[in-house]
Amino acid sequence: MIKRKDKRKIEGNTNYFFEFIRIKDHFFKNMNSWLKKVADHRHQSYKKYEPEVILLLMILKNVFSLKSMRSMTDELNQDLVIDNLGKVLDIDLEELPHYDTINNFLKKLSPEELGKIRTYMIKELLKKRSLEHYRINGKYWGIIFDGTGLFTFDEKHCEHCLRRKYTNNETGETKIIYMHHVLEAKLVVGDMVLSIGTEFIENESEDVEKQDCELKAFYRLAERIKKDYPRLPICILGDSIYAAEPVFQICDNYKWKYLFRFKEGRIKSIAGEFSKIKTLEGKCEEEITWVNEISYNNREVNVLEGVVENKKGEKITYLFITNIRVTKRNAMILLTIGRSRWKIENEGFNNQKNIRYYIEHVNSHNYNAMKNHYLLTQIADILVQLFENGLSIFRLVKKTAKEISSKLLEAIRTRMITDEDILQLAKPIQVRFA
Ligand SMILES: [Zn+2]
Structure with missing residues (x-):
């Protein structure tokens, strides 16, 4: 001491x-x-x-x-x-x-010039032996995708602003608010979550029929990450909006692994299969249950359910969908990694917004x-x-x-x-x- x-x-x-x-x-x-x-x-x-x-x-x-x-x-x-x-x-x-x-x-x-500098930095880090042991299953680098709001304005700020109709519950008045959102991809290495890619969620112009959204931004960001890191073994992590066919397809094409939060309503056939099989033959290790090889479209997916006690002593059930085969050895690790997604929200964005960097502060209106x-x-x-x-x-x-x-x-x-x-x-x- x-x-x-x-x-x-x-x-x-x-x-x-x-x-x-x-x-x-x-x-x-x-x-x-x-x-x-x-x-x-x-x-x-x-x-x-x-x-x-x-x-x-x-x-x-x-x-x-x-x-x-x-x-x-x-x-x-x-x-x-x-x-x-x-x-x-x-x-x-x-x-x-x-x-x-x-x-x-x-x-x-x-x-893009700053993007290149960040890519240089991440590539240097990935060469370091000191970070090797943070790979998932000894192979895959965990990358969390998550979006957040940055700026909100009462009046139109630029032609790329996202717009949302907002109704005041008391007066019934409606107005349009103008916003800028961002989608982040963050590399998880132990306690660190390091930005590896950024996609601004923005409308191409004022008169687009359908506005941009997190999933559309994901398709663009995934493509860029594949281009910048063509051979990097990746496992992407995200909330239940990512548990969708187009995302599964991208992961198949890019040979990426995924581990997403899963909500029963999201894909009913998978949820039904899981609850049916888990009672019959699902593998169970303490509070974790999993079923491998559930057929969905032309592929097979694996579902993992874990019950974790939170700080208040309440039991919370987490459900994940993944294309990594769940085994006795990795079930707990996958559950922990899946839950680490909260880091980017709770620690990552909160830290960047409220504690250290004030990313919602407008430093320039341009x-x-x-x-x-x-x-x-x-x-x-x-x-x-x-x-x-x-x-x-x-x-x-x-x-x-x-x-x-x-x-x-x-x-x-x-x-x-x-x-x-x-x-x-x-x-x-x-x-x-x-
Ligand atoms: Zn704007």
Whole structure:
């Protein structure tokens, strides 16, 4: 056991911002050059700041949990921060870009450029042996698909807005609200859920007959993930809306495994077969029952039911449908993984909305810039999760998300990155995950 006094000493000696950069460079040694080489469509005379300055600054806005562009300027516009940023980017930096300059850059930047940076990051991570043991059945990488709302407006915001009629229950008045939603694909590695793909749920134009929706966005996102990771063994996880024929077909074509929440009403024939067979010959292990090879259309599906006690002591029944064969050995694992989908909702999106990144805060009204702000949050979140889960000091001293962001902000504002530190960055380190 380490004494409290010693813990304080270790904490006091730790330059959190430097450690953050060290972990960033450890996993992504070419990250700065990726930030530098994004296709830049600004007019030559407006290029006072290089792309990597703007992009790293915006990533740090998220890392430091600064809500608005103005608060970022208030907190970061000081000499030591500017020196430290220049040091880690290896450039001469005299001032920070104004937030209008940043937004003008993000208005013109193609979101695909940020997507490419994220793909580079995920591919680097997938090469690491330290993450290998998180594969499902020793083979498949779990990827959760889930959608959420980002912005709601009372008036039309742009031609891509989703529209919903809303009736006030008391007055009976109806009005139309305008929204932007997003579908995320997140890679599950232990306690970390890392963004691997983003699809904005948006109408192509104002006069589309049928609006865009989560499933349609899924078809586009699945195609992109297959293109970016053609040979990656994947098991996709999702709620019961995904338990549908077109999704099964995509998984067959792409040779993907799936594990979805299943509701009895969703596909009645499968639900009926399951309840009939499970009482006769279903395999049962404690509170888990499963039936393999239930015929559905031209394929066979497997159904798994688990009863889990929640924190209040209530028993909750979970039903899953999968194309992974359920066995005595993997039944419990599949149940746990299936339930981990709640992470993205309860921890993932809640954390991104309310605790650390404020993804519902409008940093720019320009739709393209909004997308880029969102993607920069996802990139920052990958770095933050690697930092939180990989830095050994956080195993000694537990810190909340807010406290970690404050420590990082305090460090960049009060501790100088020295030439000696920069030399240290080139040396290999070991990062272990719990
Ligand atoms: Zn809009």
